[in-house]
Amino acid sequence: MYNMLRISHLNFSVDSDGQDKEIIRDLSLEIPDGKLYVITGPNGGGKSTLAKLIAGIERPVSGQIFFKDQDITEMSVTDRARLGIGFAFQQPVRFKGIRVKDLIRLAAGRDIGVTEACAYLSQVGLCAMEYIDREVNSSLSGGELKRIEIATVLARRSMLTVFDEPEAGIDLWSFQNLIEVFQKQRREISDRSILIISHQERILNIADEIIVLRDGELVGQGTKEEILPGLIGSSSAVPACKGVEI
Amino acid sequence: MKLNDTERDLLKEIADLTELPTGAYNIRSNSRAVGRQSSANIDIIPKEGVSGIDIFIKPGTIGETVHIPVVMTESGLKEKVYNDFFIGEGADVEIVAGCGINNCGAHDSQHDGIHRFYVGRNARVRYAEKHYGSGDGSGKRLLNPVTEVYMDEDSYAEMEMVQIKGVDDTTRTTVAELKEGAKLVVRERLMTHDEQKADSIYSVSLNGDGSSADIVSRGVARDNSYQKLDLKIIGNAVCKGHTECDSIIMDNGRILAVPALEANSVEASLVHEAAIGKIAGEQLTKLMTLGLTAAEAEEQIINGFLR
8 A cells, every 4th residue: 555654764853951851753754645544642742743743843853754755854845835745833823914805826836716715714614704804803703713714625626635633713613514524535535644632532433553652652553443532531531522422 | 186106106005095086075185175074064275384184074074985095205394284073073984194205316305294183072083094115216205294173072092003015204294182081092003114214102081081092003113113102191180191101123223112191080991011022932933833924924924013
């Protein structure tokens, strides 16, 4: 099977009070084409850092990252995006003056019509006509912003899309919608791949494979049947909402 | 009306005009009126003794527009022009002004437009003013607009004042006095680059009970340019005032923001906000993850900010 992403002996550390603090340690993994992978693990385990290393926002101390067998370790964020790597921020960025439709058009990389832009918003459960002309500024709530972030990433139609904790800041009602978004993506995935950083059991449930990251190291990988039993009840997986069926 | 290509380009830039506007207009090029038209409800009359025009808008005039763009293409021209707007009671109109200077010569070109607005009771006016400079001559392009707004009871004025590009030196002065129930909204956009200098000074007096003002100035100072934003609201009654200076600095740009509030009534409620900073790194990163280069991302962020 063709490998969408291959990470080889990756190391990343930051300076902490004059000392090197290792965040990612000798990490190697592969994400094949056409699969939905979820990376989970305790807070501070290096998950978000790994997502940023893949997108090029952070640079590794050593090791290599291959995208479709091409070494992209030294490649800029822009070049990786153009090559086909999409990234949904855990904490989306606000812009004064840039409207939702501007952002979706920039993401699509072409001057798409309002109808198409609206379709991406509808997918994430936003009433498109209410949002399309709004500025991506502080007038939007955290949940609205997060859904717009996901809509922009959908509009990019990247070969590999990395979602960094897509559930963060999303309310219970929208969470169901989010699961549907990923399920739809999952059905239409064909030769694309999705990598989701998440703690949510229901997101783990739709994964082809789950990767567990702890203290910057890969400590487990396998199907949900193999991985979930060991996670449930640990801090690595939390139910969507205890005792409430949605 | 005969205009050359440069004049046409300037008109397009400052007033979005590619042909003669409908409604009343006065088009001034190189210190001469090259086109003027009054309408049934709007009279444009040249002043005597000084350059400029009086614009009389009849009470109750609804939905009409007045265009008064100015273009200058002769290097070395200097002029001071007085335009007075008398907006009748209950009128609801739109006024489009603006000045474009193309200076390809070695001498400085300067247009100082003094605009006075007398906004009648219950009248509403939307005013758009765009300033723009072009041309590669060594002569400077100078613009010193003065805007005075006198607002009667329950009137409303919305002013969009934009300096897009190419103005070497400017002092922009805006003075407003508001009576009971009047409301003033100002949206200023300022972009300076190269060695340019821009001063923008506001003094808004809220004199009547129930009056309010919302003044927002957004600026971008690039290269070695300098901006001074001096926004003052004076509350003399039961009133609400808000000023905001929001600026991006780039390269070696410098900005001085001096927001000022003066409350002379215990019932005055006044707020100012000021923020200056470079483009946030995370904004650039986000747009780069969408495939834009750093330079393209920067341009999008600035265009949005100044939109």
